Amino acid sequence: MGIPLYLIFLTIILLSVTVVGKTMYNRKKVTCMTGMMIAMTLGMIVGLTLGVVFGILFIDNFFVATILGMIVGMVIGFLSGISVSVMAVLDGLLSGLMGGMMGAMLGAMIAPEYREAIVKIMFFLFLATLLILLYMIQKELNRNKTSFYMNPLITVVLFGVFFVVFNQLGPIFKVIDSPKQNHVEDDSNENSLLIKAKEYTFMSNKVHAQAGETVTLFIENIGDEEHDLEIIGLEVDDVKQNSSHDHAQGTEKIHLHAGPGDKQSITFIPVEKGIYRFICTLPGHEDLGMSGTFEVL
Ligand SMILES: [Cu+2]
Numbered sequence: 001m002g003i004p005l006y007l008i009f010l011t012i013i014l015l016s017v018t019v020v021g022k023t024m025y026n027r028k029k030v031t032c033m034t035g036m037m038i039a040m041t042l043g044m045i046v047g048l049t050l051g052v053v054f055g056i057l058f059i060d061n062f063f064v065a066t067i068l069g070m071i072v073g074m075v076i077g078f079l080s081g082i083s084v085s086v087m088a089v090l091d092g093l094l095s096g097l098m099g100g101m102m103g104a105m106l107g108a109m110i111a112p113e114y115r116e117a118i119v120k121i122m123f124f125l126f127l128a129t130l131l132i133l134l135y136m137i138q139k140e141l142n143r144n145k146t147s148f149y150m151n152p153l154i155t156v157v158l159f160g161v162f163f164v165v166f167n168q169l170g171p172i173f174k175v176i177d178s179p180k181q182n183h184v185e186d187d188s189n190e191n192s193l194l195i196k197a198k199e200y201t202f203m204s205n206k207v208h209a210q211a212g213e214t215v216t217l218f219i220e221n222i223g224d225e226e227h228d229l230e231i232i233g234l235e236v237d238d239v240k241q242n243s244s245h246d247h248a249q250g251t252e253k254i255h256l257h258a259g260p261g262d263k264q265s266i267t268f269i270p271v272e273k274g275i276y277r278f279i280c281t282l283p284g285h286e287d288l289g290m291s292g293t294f295e296v297l
Pocket of ligand 1: 226280281282
């Protein structure tokens with residue numbers, strides 16, 4: 001986990017505790033209607049946001065991701081409703097359950113290249129929702145007084161500062177194969193690239209090679225199912241398939257196929273600069289996240 005992810009967890013915990021604490025402390029003044037809104041909103045948004053994060057973190061185990069998302073959403077929904085009314089508790093529990101489930105689903109389904117973006121979007125929505133929620137509670141408690149939350153300028157400045165800092169901190173999810181490990185030393189002096197495949201992702205899903213230079217591309221299947229790798233639209237010279245099994249011989253297509261535990265390679269020279277997509281062509285695998293980009297520099 002990268003620093004931004006810890007920051008997300010910390011912010012979510014702090015803001016949730018603030019809202020829950022405020023509700024509990026002022027339980028005499030909070031009406032049932034407001035209490036229900038608080039429980040529902042908080043349960044849902046925390047469930048959704050953390051559900052997405054869990055769905056990505058536990059990409060190999062959808063069950064764990066869903067259960068974790070549901071638990072977190074339900075606990076927060078329960079806590080924010082408990083001091084108000086049974087209705088608020090029910091509202092919070094069910095919204096949390098739904099948010100956690102849907103968040104985990106979204107996190108697990110989103111293509112790897114959009115993981116960072118979706119987490120940022122969800123976190124932004126979380127922050128915006130929480131500010132509105134705090135504003136609502138504050139208004140309910142002190143109908144006449146103006147307070148910190150009422151000044152929109154402060155909110156805007158806070159968001160600005162937060163996101164500048166947030167973007168400086170680097171990726172939310174650590175890339176499993178760093179670019180250095182990505183270039184595997186081979187016996188020859190050629191450039192070689194290794195892409196690992198498993199259910200249902202490529203690691204790394206971003207590789208690059210120089211135009212006009214010979215490159216050897218390896219696919220290593222570390223999963224339990226068959227996978228392949230095909231680069232779409234890439235023009236190449238001097239293709240040499242280094243494996244016996246091969247259903248693309250004679251064509252100028254970059255296609256590698258590897259059963260579970262297999263490692264296959266192909267040597268070629270990329271001709272034209274550009275960014276090309278590579279995918280696993282097995283039915284459904286691309287949609288489940290088996291795609292990436294091959295950049296020719
Ligand atoms: Cu596959």
